[in-house]
Structures are given as C-alpha cells and as structure tokens.
Amino acid sequence: MQPLEEIRTELPANSQTWLGYIAPRAWLRLPSDLNPSSGSPPQLWPLEAGSVRVGRGEDNDIVISEQWVSSKHAEIFCRNGSDDNPQPTFFLRDF
Helix, strand or coil, rough: CHHHHHHCCCCCCCCCCCCCCCCCCCHHHHHECCCCCHCCEEEEEEEECCCCEEECCCCCCECCCCCCCCCEEEEEEEEECCCCCCCCCCEEEEE
C-alpha cells in the first residue's frame, strides 16, 4: 500500500474539469426544404455536452413550432467515448 503522500489523483483527459477540456459540439439543423414556400434559410441550434430537449412545448430547450412535432418530441444527449473510441457521441432519444 502506498503512503497517502504518494497517491496522486488524476482526471481523465476527456473530463469536463480538465483544464484543457473542449466541450464537444454539434448542430441540429431543420432544413428549409421541409417548408419550401417559406423561402427562409435552415434553422440551426448548437448542441453541447449534456442533454437538450426538443419539442413544440415552450419548456423545451429547442422549440420547433411545427404541427408534426409533439410537445415533448425528443432528447439529444452526449456521452463520452470509450477507450476504443475516445470521441464524444451524440444520441437521439425519440419520445
């Protein structure tokens, strides 16, 4: 057993408290071709580490006011990669 003075605590390189940590980022894109008559550019929302709720209801992080979107439609969340693949991965949970 090592003496207490010799024990070092180390954070993994992908820890959110690591000083050089850069949070993973992705984008959710609602293409403009879903409503071609609008003539507007696609809508974009940044997705950062953690969890993002998507739906028509005002209590969501991303509100999409379309009739085909339910009030609590989906959740997008990020998980750190494994030892085999250290890249963070985004997942979609459909409600």
